[in-house]
Amino acid sequence: MTNILARLVEQQGQAPVNQPRDPKMGQDIALEGFQKFSPPKFLGELDPEVAERWLETMINIFAALNYAEERLVQFVIFQFEGPARAWWNVIRAKWEREETAWTWLNFVREFNKKYLPPIVQEKRKDDFIKFRQGTLSVSEYETQFAKLSKFAPELIVTEQRRVRRFVQGINVKIQEALAAEQINTFTEVFEKVQRIEIARAKVKAFHTKRRGAPAGGQEQLYGDLGRPTS
Known part of the structure; x- marks a missing residue:
């Protein structure tokens, strides 16, 4: 999903009308804005179609919100439950061990590797x-x-x-x-x-x-x- 995600990152530098980007926006306010879009939960289904639709929905929400990359990752993992949460705990531990940056592109690479296999x-x-x-x-x-x-x-x-x-x-x-x-x-x-x-x-x-x-x-x-x- 590199192409659409690259465009999403570009959009972060372009504040939408009446919604100026504010890196210092409080976490509670930012989370409230995110939840107004009724983001769907992800349970870790291994059906590629389900995983792809869920990720595309999240991409569309984040494109409208214009939040910083680290905040995108923080909020997207709020939607994980069950096996998806267990998978993320493993990835988070790996990121901390390898000092991986919490960027949206890094998150999507991990997500695709797990839920959208090469075939x-x-x-x-x-x-x-x-x-x-x-x-x-x-x-x-x-x-x-x-x-x-x-x-x-x-x-x-x-x-x-x-x-x-x-x-x-x-x-x-x-x-x-x-x-x-x-x-x-x-x-x-x-x-x-x-x-x-x-x-x-x-x-x-x-x-x-x-x-x-x-x-x-x-x-x-x-x-x-x-x-x-x-």
Whole structure:
């Protein structure tokens, strides 16, 4: 999950509107803010799907809170119960012995090692390599792209490679419409692809309406679109 987690760490330097980052915020106040999101408990299930969904939920909560890294680790372990708590006690002892920094990335590496074994991560990587838009909307495609890409960070190590991989997976008709565009960032390509999708949907809707319009209504249809009427 290196890609999405790296973005989360970057977000910590950008305070959200009306929520300035305060490293000295009291522990009780910070914990109260965390608990308002009703974070789910984790019991240590070995089902990779359960573990992955739980971690993604925590990532989304922490992205909104903008807390310091050490506090993220402190709060996430509050949600451990049963086998998960026992596992964390072992990891905490190892960290103290090896003087490992309490960073979010270190925590996630330990979590993935335990609950998302290599065989699962390899399967997700293969899914990402083969992933195509198909019948998905651009928004749905981007969401799934982001979810799978974290299992293959080496394939999107630069912004250019991330953009190229994203474009390779979208439908051919959109790729053709995008060919003449100059694109520098992922945000830019996503916005342009969305605009192309909207434009294509409008054209499709127009032709559908035109085919269904009665013969005497063609003039009005063209007139609505700004074309001269007879």
